[in-house]
Amino acid sequence: MKIGVPIExxxxxxxxxxxPSGVFELTKRNHAVYVQKDAGFNSxxxxxxxxxxxxSILNTIEEVYEAxxxxxxxxxxxxxxxxxxxxxxxxxxYFHFASxxxxxxxxxxxxxxxxxxxxxxxxxxxxxxxxxxxxxxGRMSIQQGAKYLEKPIKGRGILLGGVPGVPPAKVLVLxxxxxxxxxxxxxxxxxxxxxxxxxxxxxxxxxxxSMPNNVISEFSSEYNIRKHIKDADLIIGGxxxxxxxxxxxxxxxxxxxxxxxxxxxxxAVDQGGCFETTKPTTHEEPTYIIxxxxxxxxxxxxxxxxxxxxxxxxxxxxxxxxxxxEEGWEKACESSTALAKGLNVVNGKIVYKEIAEAFxxxxxxx
Numbered sequence: 517m518k519i520g521v522p523i524e525x526x527x528x529x530x531x532x533x534x535x536p537s538g539v540f541e542l543t544k545r546n547h548a549v550y551v552q553k554d555a556g557f558n559s560x561x562x563x564x565x566x567x568x569x570x571x572s573i574l575n576t577i578e579e580v581y582e583a584x585x586x587x588x589x590x591x592x593x594x595x596x597x598x599x600x601x602x603x604x605x606x607x608x609x610y611f612h613f614a615s616x617x618x619x620x621x622x623x624x625x626x627x628x629x630x631x632x633x634x635x636x637x638x639x640x641x642x643x644x645x646x647x648x649x650x651x652x653x654g655r656m657s658i659q660q661g662a663k664y665l666e667k668p669i670k671g672r673g674i675l676l677g678g679v680p681g682v683p684p685a686k687v688l689v690l691x692x693x694x695x696x697x698x699x700x701x702x703x704x705x706x707x708x709x710x711x712x713x714x715x716x717x718x719x720x721x722x723x724x725x726s727m728p729n730n731v732i733s734e735f736s737s738e739y740n741i742r743k744h745i746k747d748a749d750l751i752i753g754g755x756x757x758x759x760x761x762x763x764x765x766x767x768x769x770x771x772x773x774x775x776x777x778x779x780x781x782x783x784a785v786d787q788g789g790c791f792e793t794t795k796p797t798t799h800e801e802p803t804y805i806i807x808x809x810x811x812x813x814x815x816x817x818x819x820x821x822x823x824x825x826x827x828x829x830x831x832x833x834x835x836x837x838x839x840x841x842e843e844g845w846e847k848a849c850e851s852s853t854a855l856a857k858g859l860n861v862v863n864g865k866i867v868y869k870e871i872a873e874a875f876x877x878x879x880x881x882x
Contacts, residue, residue: 520584543570654698672777677707695754
């Protein structure tokens with residue numbers, strides 16, 4: 517198969533779809549890999565590394581799409597790429613369709629096969645291609661939140677872990693999944709007082725059993741959320757519903773109950789966000805302020821640490837890329853229920869129910 521790895525052109529997206537190591541695993545199986553010139557540069561991988569691994573370097577994104585049968589990316593195609601995607605393409609990337617109707621309709625119109633990393637689902641219900649980026653984003657949410665709590669950036673002026681004689685910041689984490697767990701772990705390590713909330717008692721029991729004493733688990737309800745936002749310094753939104761829009765757990769009217777300079781970080785922004793006032797931002801302009809509350813909602817947080825993120829992503833995507841290359845998308849999805857659940861759009865049809873429901877569009881079984 518011919519596989520294309522283009523440069524990511526989303527704002528400040530520094531990751532790349534495949535490492536030289538991944539390219540080598542494909543070329544030794546006699547697949548052709550076309551990498552756009554400098555595609556890996558911002559992740560610390562250079563053209564000569566890809567050439568040594570057996571890739572061909574092409575100068576433009578148009579050449580990569582034209583040469584390839586399968587496109588392996590990191591982030592969803594943006595508008596400039598829509599017309600490059602043709603019916604013969606299989607596109608394997610993070611799509612997050614439920615947060616963008618224009619993207620959904622563009623991929624339907626392309627008649628390509630769109631397989632989304634975020635809905636590939638293992639037998640145990642886990643999302644193996646989302647987990648490593650959720651781990652990165654969860655940890656980064658605390659790193660970024662701590663920075664934006666600083667007064668020069670309009671935060672409350674609080675050091676997350678406090679100092680002797682001064683209490684630490686209070687961190688409220690909504691969701692005890694991968695994002696929330698990693699966020700709580702990082703916040704606890706820095707010495708913050710952490711409340712983590714979820715409606716999944718199994719997840720809360722795991723938190724209680726594995727976290728240090730400065731992390732408290734609590735069942736999530738609107739009443740409890742409204743109680744804790746009044747004195748929380750940093751609030752992390754990490755709620756995920758597979759393939760669907762995130763629920764709005766913090767509404768605009770709740771902002772007035774927060775103290776000026778409170779920071780809220782919405783890691784669920786790719787799925788529409790779990791705060792009503794969330795709007796996607798970029799690493800270039802990561803924050804905005806509403807009612808004196810600092811909002812951070814960068815839609816590609818792991819793109820700020822591209823070396824770590826690209827390595828972690830390729831570790832989990834490569835086996836699926838190899839399977840798709842060896843068998844083609846139809847046979848690969850027939851033999852792998854995990855990959856089959858990754859099918860979102862096929863030949864002009866939406867085949868993932870939650871995406872169709874998000875925009876009242878027609879749904880067809882794959």
